[in-house]
Amino acid sequence: MCALWNLSVDEKLRVKIANIDILPLLINCLDDNDIKVKEAAGGVLANLALSNCNHKIIVEAGVIPKLAKLLKIDVEGSKVIRKEARNALLELAKDPYYRILVIEEGLVPVPMVGADAYKSFRPQLYSWPTMPDGTEIEQTSKGPSRFGASELLLGLNVDKNVDIEEAKINAIVGRTQQQFLARIGAIELNDGKKSQAEFPTDQRLALLPWMDGVARLVLILGLDDEVALSRAAESIADSSINEHMRTSFKEAGAIKHLIQLLDHNSGAVRSAVTHALERLSVSSGDCEVLEAEGILHPLVSTLKHSENSESLMEKTLDILARILDPSKEMKSKFYDGPVNGSKKGLDASRRLDAFVGLTEDRPVSIMESRKELLDSAVITRLIEILKASSSNLQRKAASILEFMTIIEPSMETIMTVDISSGLDAVFQQKVLKDMEADVEGQELDKYALELEEAGLAVSAASRLLTKLLESEKFCQKVDSDHFTKLLCKILKSDIPLHNKDWVAACLVKLSSFSGPNVDFENPVNMEVTLYETIPRLLEQIKLSLSPEAQEAAVVELNRIISEGVVDSTRAVASEGGIFPLVKLIEEGSERAVEAALSILYNLSMDSENHSAIIAAGAVPALRRIVLSQRSHWTRALRLLRNLPV
Numbered sequence: 001m002c003a004l005w006n007l008s009v010d011e012k013l014r015v016k017i018a019n020i021d022i023l024p025l026l027i028n029c030l031d032d033n034d035i036k037v038k039e040a041a042g043g044v045l046a047n048l049a050l051s052n053c054n055h056k057i058i059v060e061a062g063v064i065p066k067l068a069k070l071l072k073i074d075v076e077g078s079k080v081i082r083k084e085a086r087n088a089l090l091e092l093a094k095d096p097y098y099r100i101l102v103i104e105e106g107l108v109p110v111p112m113v114g115a116d117a118y119k120s121f122r123p124q125l126y127s128w129p130t131m132p133d134g135t136e137i138e139q140t141s142k143g144p145s146r147f148g149a150s151e152l153l154l155g156l157n158v159d160k161n162v163d164i165e166e167a168k169i170n171a172i173v174g175r176t177q178q179q180f181l182a183r184i185g186a187i188e189l190n191d192g193k194k195s196q197a198e199f200p201t202d203q204r205l206a207l208l209p210w211m212d213g214v215a216r217l218v219l220i221l222g223l224d225d226e227v228a229l230s231r232a233a234e235s236i237a238d239s240s241i242n243e244h245m246r247t248s249f250k251e252a253g254a255i256k257h258l259i260q261l262l263d264h265n266s267g268a269v270r271s272a273v274t275h276a277l278e279r280l281s282v283s284s285g286d287c288e289v290l291e292a293e294g295i296l297h298p299l300v301s302t303l304k305h306s307e308n309s310e311s312l313m314e315k316t317l318d319i320l321a322r323i324l325d326p327s328k329e330m331k332s333k334f335y336d337g338p339v340n341g342s343k344k345g346l347d348a349s350r351r352l353d354a355f356v357g358l359t360e361d362r363p364v365s366i367m368e369s370r371k372e373l374l375d376s377a378v379i380t381r382l383i384e385i386l387k388a389s390s391s392n393l394q395r396k397a398a399s400i401l402e403f404m405t406i407i408e409p410s411m412e413t414i415m416t417v418d419i420s421s422g423l424d425a426v427f428q429q430k431v432l433k434d435m436e437a438d439v440e441g442q443e444l445d446k447y448a449l450e451l452e453e454a455g456l457a458v459s460a461a462s463r464l465l466t467k468l469l470e471s472e473k474f475c476q477k478v479d480s481d482h483f484t485k486l487l488c489k490i491l492k493s494d495i496p497l498h499n500k501d502w503v504a505a506c507l508v509k510l511s512s513f514s515g516p517n518v519d520f521e522n523p524v525n526m527e528v529t530l531y532e533t534i535p536r537l538l539e540q541i542k543l544s545l546s547p548e549a550q551e552a553a554v555v556e557l558n559r560i561i562s563e564g565v566v567d568s569t570r571a572v573a574s575e576g577g578i579f580p581l582v583k584l585i586e587e588g589s590e591r592a593v594e595a596a597l598s599i600l601y602n603l604s605m606d607s608e609n610h611s612a613i614i615a616a617g618a619v620p621a622l623r624r625i626v627l628s629q630r631s632h633w634t635r636a637l638r639l640l641r642n643l644p645v
Contacts (some may be wrong), residue, residue, distance in 0.1 A: 001029065001040035008047035017044065018054040023061040030066045035078055042070070042084035049091035059098055064089065068105035071207060086207050093205075100241050108213025108239050111231035112188055112204035113220060120224035121182045171251040174215030182219060213239070214248045221257035226266045233258065233272035240279035246286055255280065255289050262298035271312050274302070278315040281322045291323050300372050303381055310393065313385070317396035324373075324403045374404065376413050386422030386461070391453035394426050398460035405467045415473050426461040427486040429454050432493055455499030458490055462502035469509050484510045491531040497539060504532040529560060530571045538577045541584065551592040554584060558595035561602050569603050573612065578603065582616035590631060597635040604642040619645050 004022075007013050029041035045063060048054045067085040093099040093109055102109070181187040188206070208216060217239075220232035236254060240246050249255070254276075261273045277295070280286045302308060302316045372378070385397040401419070405411055431450045465483065468474045487507050491500060507528055537560075540553035557577075561568045572578070577599075584596040600618065603609045618639075625636040 001037055001044065005040045005043040005047070008044050011051060014048050014051045014054060018048045018051075018057055020057070020061075023057065023063075027061055027063055027066055030070065035081070039078060039080045039084065042067070042081045042088070046084040046088040046091070049088040052095075055092055055095060055098065059092065059101065064092065064098070064101050065105055068102065068107055071107060072209060089207055090205055093207075096238070099238060102207070103210075103239055103241055103245070106210050107207045108210050108217070109235055110206045110208050110213050110216045111220070111228065111235055112206050113223070113225060113228035113231065115185065115188060117220075117223050117225040117228045118182050118185075118187055121179075121219070121222065165251075167247050167251045170211050170248065171215070171253070174211040174252065175218070177212060178215040178219050187216075210245070210248065214245075214252050214254075218249070218252045218254045218257060221254065221261065226264075226269055229261060229264070230266070230268045230272040233261070233269070233276040236276040237272070237279045240276070240282070243283060246280050246283045249280060250283075250286050250289055255286065256293050259290070259293050259295050259298065262295070262302070270302075271309070274312055274315045274319075278318050281319045284325075287323045287325070290319070295319070296323070296370065297372060300375075300378055304377055306381065306384065310390065313389075314393055314396070317385075317393060317400065321396050321399050324400060374413060376416065379404065379413050380417050383417055383419055383422040386419075387425045391429065391431075391450070391457040394457040395453075395460045398426065398457065398464045402460070402464040402467055405464065405471075411468075411471050411474075414468070415471070415477070419468070420478055423461050423465055423483070424486070426457050427483070427490060429457070432458075432490060432495075451493075451495055455495030458495060459499040459502045462487070462506040466502065466506045466509050469506075480510050488527045491527055497532075497535050500532045501536075504528040530567060534560065534568065534571045534577075535575050538572065538575050538580065541577070542580045547589060547592070550584065551589050551595075554581070554588070554592050554595040554599070558598050561599055569606065569609075572599065573603060573606075573609050578609065578612045579616045582613070582618045582621060585618075585625070585636075586621045593625075593630075594632050594635070597632055597639060601635065601639045601642065604639055610643055614643060614645065619643065 004017060004026075008017055026041045026044055029037050030045075032038055032041070045058070045067070048058060067089050070081055070085040071089070089102050089107065090109070093102045099109065178187065207213075217232045217236050220228050223229065236249060236258075240249065258273050258277050258280075261269055262277075264270055264273070277290065281290060299316050299320055302312065303320070308316075379401070382397045382401050385393050386401075389397070401414070405414065431447070431454045468478070484507060487503050487510070490503055491507065534557065537553045537557045541550050541557070544550050544553070557572070561572070572581075581596045581600055585593050585600070588596060600613060604613060622636045622640045626633045626640065630636075
């Protein structure tokens with residue numbers, strides 16, 4: 001093992017050592033009783049990890065859980081094996097996917113910022129201790145300790161029998177330990193600083209157990225060093241991979257520090273902090289804390305500055321959309337029932353109260369921040385994003401504007417700006433205009449991705465337009481014929497089918513304003529039926545695992561075809577509907593079989609469909625129905641007579 005350790009220093013030999021025969025032996029040796037064998041095995045693995053080409057095979061062999069176990073506090077081991085395990089995991093953690101695996105094992109990458117950076121740490125002396133998230137603790141003695149002993153004693157003597165959540169207890173213990181190390185100047189002495197001396201200062205990392213790592217990162221957020229702040233914020237973003245980690249950062253008080261840093265002079269700090277807040281905002285519980293801590297004001301300020309990078313703008317819009325949560329809050333707060341062209345929601349004043357938080361007794365700061373969102377400069381900026389940004393930003397901006405249209409005051413503001421031009425830009429994206437272009441190879445994958453992103457943006461813009469059409473003033477100004485033509489074209493495009501739902505709904509809404517004599521090739525309802533309803537029903541027949549859902553879909557499809565909608569049978573055939581319909585006459589319920597036979601009979605009236613019906617295996621299935629004289633055998637017989645068999 002020691003010989004392999006020496007040989008693995010050579011980069012060329014590492015590839016030969018990292019094979020499926022040797023790796024399992026190395027990993028098993030990490031559990032050996034002989035500490036020298038453990039150290040040598042760890043040294044070999046650490047050297048193998050220095051070559052990126054070895055990472056995949058090492059990780060697939062299961063090395064990360066084994067090495068992580070050696071770094072946990074409750075596992076005994078020599079300094080050598082801990083150092084080698086740390087070095088190996090830090091190399092693997094350079095890959096974002098493998099970093100997630102390391103964090104899932106309970107280890108958090110923490111930047112090593114140097115002892116000088118911690119000199120700006122100022123403990124709160126002469127103050128009564130509080131929870132890490134700022135919650136005050138009932139005072140039980142005459143006064144706090146001058147040198148912070150009350151904080152230390154609180155952290156070291158948390159009674160688990162007291163009714164305190166485990167996450168809060170962990171936050172208290174972690175903060176106590178890290179602040180104590182900072183006060184005595186020993187915070188980075190045992191984090192592997194010497195072993196990483198060859199790395200530049202801005203690249204050094206430590207791997208700490210998650211409780212200490214979370215507390216350390218929050219502690220760094222209170223320092224003055226800009227580089228340290230940026231690196232800590234990025235580490236928080238990288239570590240917020242699941243609900244457990246996001247809750248841990250919330251309870252440790254990270255959110256308050258991060259929001260304060262949104263006004264930092266350094267653009268790098270603001271960008272890193274916004275990234276961290278965006279990752280934390282994935283949790284609905286964190287969103288409530290974010291709003292309570294006053295995040296809306298700095299986010300609105302960021303939104304107003306058009307010179308900010310697209311990445312920063314995207315994360316800002318993400319946070320705003322999650323806090324406002326239009327898809328949920330609109331239904332739960334503002335409507336007593338469904339809105340089918342009529343306004344059955346709350347009256348305007350109650351909707352305004354709900355939006356700014358009056359109905360929920362929100363703090364004044366939150367009410368003012370929400371009112372700030374209704375500023376014309378904010379809405380104008382969102383419309384500029386609709387006009388000139390990527391599909392991803394367009395989708396987020398449209399979602400936020402959709403939320404704003406719930407209340408009458410913002411509708412008034414929207415009427416003063418040219419929102420139609422923003423919607424027009426979304427509905428006429430380049431990828432939608434190039435839908436008939438020939439695309440091959442890798443370009444096809446890129447085109448498919450662009451089409452999916454465009455579909456999401458179009459769906460969000462359609463929802464926004466549908467909501468705007470509830471305003472009489474907007475209906476008087478909007479060119480409904482123009483938007484109907486655009487949406488009809490989109491309905492025929494290759495965007496994903498589920499994105500066409502809102503396009504179809506918006507078209508139906510627009511048709512009520514267009515009048516009967518619009519110059520279209522087909523009426524709007526027919527367009528919706530051919531390019532949204534029929535494909536959706538066929539998809540339900542193909543993919544649904546519920547016999548009841550399949551039956552409902554085929555019965556509805558039969559109704560559409562029976563009503564004689566022009567080109568409906570052609571749409572069914574072109575969407576590949578013949579094969580699932582034939583399968584349904586073999587496996588479906590009696591009602592489903594009846595509807596499927598009726599549809600196939602209509603399709604058989606066109607000789608072009610005969611070969612597809614026969615290829616789908618319809619003839620044997622039909623013969624079985626006829627010979628068994630099932631309830632629909634006469635329909636099956638008529639269909640057989642139409643086929644050239």
